[in-house]
Amino acid sequence: MSRVVKLAVIPGDGIGPEVIAEAEKVLDAAAAGSGIRFEKSRFSLGAGRFLDTGDTLTADDLEAIKAHDAILLGAVGGVPGDPRLKNANIERGMLLKLRFELDHYVNLRPSKLYPGVPGPLAAPGDIDFVVVREGTEGPYVGNGGSIRTGTPHEVANETSVNTAFGVERVVRYAFDLAERRRKKLTLVHKTNVLVHAGGIWKRLVDEVALEHPDVTVDYVHVDAATIYLVTNPSRFDVIVTDNLFGDILTDLAGAVTGGIGLAASGNINPDGAFPSMFEPVHGSAPDIAGQQKADPTAAILSVSLLLDHLGLQDEARRVTTAVEEDLAARGSDAGATRTTTQIGDAIVARLQA
Amino acid sequence: MSRVVKLAVIPGDGIGPEVIAEAEKVLDAAAAGSGIRFEKSRFSLGAGRFLDTGDTLTADDLEAIKAHDAILLGAVGGVPGDPRLKNANIERGMLLKLRFELDHYVNLRPSKLYPGVPGPLAAPGDIDFVVVREGTEGPYVGNGGSIRTGTPHEVANETSVNTAFGVERVVRYAFDLAERRRKKLTLVHKTNVLVHAGGIWKRLVDEVALEHPDVTVDYVHVDAATIYLVTNPSRFDVIVTDNLFGDILTDLAGAVTGGIGLAASGNINPDGAFPSMFEPVHGSAPDIAGQQKADPTAAILSVSLLLDHLGLQDEARRVTTAVEEDLAARGSDAGATRTTTQIGDAIVARLQA
Numbered sequence: 001m002s003r004v005v006k007l008a009v010i011p012g013d014g015i016g017p018e019v020i021a022e023a024e025k026v027l028d029a030a031a032a033g034s035g036i037r038f039e040k041s042r043f044s045l046g047a048g049r050f051l052d053t054g055d056t057l058t059a060d061d062l063e064a065i066k067a068h069d070a071i072l073l074g075a076v077g078g079v080p081g082d083p084r085l086k087n088a089n090i091e092r093g094m095l096l097k098l099r100f101e102l103d104h105y106v107n108l109r110p111s112k113l114y115p116g117v118p119g120p121l122a123a124p125g126d127i128d129f130v131v132v133r134e135g136t137e138g139p140y141v142g143n144g145g146s147i148r149t150g151t152p153h154e155v156a157n158e159t160s161v162n163t164a165f166g167v168e169r170v171v172r173y174a175f176d177l178a179e180r181r182r183k184k185l186t187l188v189h190k191t192n193v194l195v196h197a198g199g200i201w202k203r204l205v206d207e208v209a210l211e212h213p214d215v216t217v218d219y220v221h222v223d224a225a226t227i228y229l230v231t232n233p234s235r236f237d238v239i240v241t242d243n244l245f246g247d248i249l250t251d252l253a254g255a256v257t258g259g260i261g262l263a264a265s266g267n268i269n270p271d272g273a274f275p276s277m278f279e280p281v282h283g284s285a286p287d288i289a290g291q292q293k294a295d296p297t298a299a300i301l302s303v304s305l306l307l308d309h310l311g312l313q314d315e316a317r318r319v320t321t322a323v324e325e326d327l328a329a330r331g332s333d334a335g336a337t338r339t340t341t342q343i344g345d346a347i348v349a350r351l352q353a
Numbered sequence: 354m355s356r357v358v359k360l361a362v363i364p365g366d367g368i369g370p371e372v373i374a375e376a377e378k379v380l381d382a383a384a385a386g387s388g389i390r391f392e393k394s395r396f397s398l399g400a401g402r403f404l405d406t407g408d409t410l411t412a413d414d415l416e417a418i419k420a421h422d423a424i425l426l427g428a429v430g431g432v433p434g435d436p437r438l439k440n441a442n443i444e445r446g447m448l449l450k451l452r453f454e455l456d457h458y459v460n461l462r463p464s465k466l467y468p469g470v471p472g473p474l475a476a477p478g479d480i481d482f483v484v485v486r487e488g489t490e491g492p493y494v495g496n497g498g499s500i501r502t503g504t505p506h507e508v509a510n511e512t513s514v515n516t517a518f519g520v521e522r523v524v525r526y527a528f529d530l531a532e533r534r535r536k537k538l539t540l541v542h543k544t545n546v547l548v549h550a551g552g553i554w555k556r557l558v559d560e561v562a563l564e565h566p567d568v569t570v571d572y573v574h575v576d577a578a579t580i581y582l583v584t585n586p587s588r589f590d591v592i593v594t595d596n597l598f599g600d601i602l603t604d605l606a607g608a609v610t611g612g613i614g615l616a617a618s619g620n621i622n623p624d625g626a627f628p629s630m631f632e633p634v635h636g637s638a639p640d641i642a643g644q645q646k647a648d649p650t651a652a653i654l655s656v657s658l659l660l661d662h663l664g665l666q667d668e669a670r671r672v673t674t675a676v677e678e679d680l681a682a683r684g685s686d687a688g689a690t691r692t693t694t695q696i697g698d699a700i701v702a703r704l705q706a
């Protein structure tokens with residue numbers, strides 16, 4: 001069997017290119033012998049592109065990217081405070097634009113504390129859950145504005161938009177995932193305050209739950225969820241939540257499982273209408289860019305999510321196992337610091353062993 | 354000098370009455386000899402009141418409460434899932450109504466890790482910061498609605514409203530507080546996504562900062578702020594943030610400083626137009642109500658904030674010191690569990706020593 005997968009690679013800014021270089025090596029090593037060939041095209045997008053050309057994401061970029069089967073993204077964002085980027089919102093103009101235009105309604109963010117990985121919690125317990133974050137609605141829609149801007153009478157509004165269509169599909173995805181895991185689903189929201197936005201989430205979780213009698217469902221307010229993440233993270237299996245709460249919870253979850261240097265994510269269009277996009281949760285970290293200091297593990301684990309999405313479950317698992325072994329081995333040589341490339345090479349070597 | 358302070362006491366539901374009983378004992382002990390006499394009136398409000406009368410907070414309640422100098426609140430909320438409370442939103446109808454009607458635009462939430470207090474972090478460092486949470490705007494305004502409710506075509510919106518008037522006054526309060534502390538102020542928001550709501554906050558912090566050249570100002574996205582709270586909480590001195598982000602951050606902050614059994618808060622109207630309200634951050638915990646299991650420390654530390662607000666700085670400090678001593682002593686008899694009353698009595702005894 002031979003199959004060609006068209007992969008759009010967006011290395012991005014800062015440490016993006018460094019971690020993506022390692023992720024690509026791992027992808028190639030994992031796919032070797034699988035009959036899959038990756039046909040890659042590289043896209044220069046992010047703060048660097050904006051500074052060079054004034055463009056964030058053009059209609060042509062978008063059309064070209066859409067012609068691919070999947071996307072691998074490093075990180076985007078310039079040096080904080082760079083005056084030339086004052087009016088460029090790379091996040092909204094490029095990253096969120098891709099998520100919205102490609103209808104990435106599932107933002108999949110697994111959190112697992114791998115053996116041997118040091119974290120901030122004194123007694124973390126077993127941490128192994130997945131946040132299914134909605135990716136195309138909520139407070140992220142950009143439905144806001146202000147009047148009398150810059151005056152003492154300014155009023156600035158920002159509207160969270162939640163549709164039954166949008167909430168139901170991501171809730172269904174989360175239930176299906178829970179069926180394949182420990183059969184526990186937690187809705188996180190703030191229904192006691194955001195009664196309308198919260199109400200539609202609660203209703204649809206309750207409705208879809210009827211079709212999944214074997215999945216245990218509970219509800220936790222977002223504020224309480226942050227407490228559980230540091231006092232009892234093992235209580236979670238699948239968390240389903242909106243775009244903003246998912247953003248907050250997954251950074252915290254990344255921190256409690258050893259840092260966002262390890263946190264992978266998939267921006268998924270489960271219908272396959274558009275290519276899904278895989279990226280580390282971390283940012284572009286311009287302060288350490290080009291110094292071979294970045295940990296490529298989050299990018300490499302994103303490759304595992306990519307392989308899984310392409311139906312290559314065995315290959316995905318082999319990548320995760322290689323990472324797991326590498327992480328376990330780090331404990332013993334905690335003193336030694338490896339370069340970005342050395343970590344990538346070590347994981348490739350384990351894959352090929 | 355003799356002064357009468359009219360205090361409205363709202364014990365509330367669940368563990369509320371138990372912790373408030375101890376808080377009142379401490380208040381009386383701390384004020385003894387100060388020339389201050391507390392004239393207390395008790396208000397029955399919360400889920401219990403709703404179940405008895407069908408009322409949440411009537412216009413008469415509100416008028417009566419307004420006639421006081423300050424409010425001490427326990428906690429409100431019924432048993433989760435109680436069908437009789439299905440259509441009663443006690444949080445919005447009573448707690449948030451008080452905060453909004455009494456213009457509590459500063460929700461003051463100190464976070465301090467006291468010596469000897471166990472917490473979830475392996476290496477917490479020195480934690481001592483204050484969150485100044487806006488209390489009358491943002492996503493909490495209740496400006497939402499839904500159409501085609503309950504159908505597959507439902508759209509549910511929820512609007513965050515932010516005014517220059519509302520943001521500037523709380524930002525000014527936060528800067529004044531930073532001047533009296535370690536002179537560091539951090540704005541937490543999500544300006545890269547919520548560009549309008551975030552924009553007005555950023556602009557006003559930048560403007561007010563010009564009047565405080567000795568205060569170091571920085572900005573952290575809310576997702577990154579949760580990471581810092583578990584990896585480097587010492588970096589914070591004063592955090593200023595909106596109503597929703599403040600809700601989330603302060604529960605997490607409570608957890609990392611030993612649990613919300615210790616977290617106190619003040620809902621403050623700095624102008625003095627309305628009485629300010631002091632309450633523990635924790636909820637009514639109906640599952641342990643009436644069992645003398647609740648820790649009254651958060652309520653007692655709220656009394657310290659109340660005394661401070663009334664200008665009784667020495668008395669406030671004496672309460673904090675007594676609590677601090679009690680907390681330090683707990684370490685040594687960690688095995689022993691004390692009742693709610695025993696903890697209150699121990700703190701009163703230290704105050705009187």
Ligand SMILES: CC(C)[C@H](C(=O)O)[C@@H](O)C(=O)O
Nearest residue numbers: 091092095247281545546576
């Ligand atoms: C960069 C930013 C727009 C983005 C988000 O808020 O989604 C990031 O924090 C993330 O979690 O991927």
Ligand SMILES: CC(C)[C@H](C(=O)O)[C@@H](O)C(=O)O
Nearest residue numbers: 192193223444445448600634
């Ligand atoms: C009960 C709820 C409405 C409240 C809030 O969200 O403000 C609580 O979580 C708090 O932090 O005081």
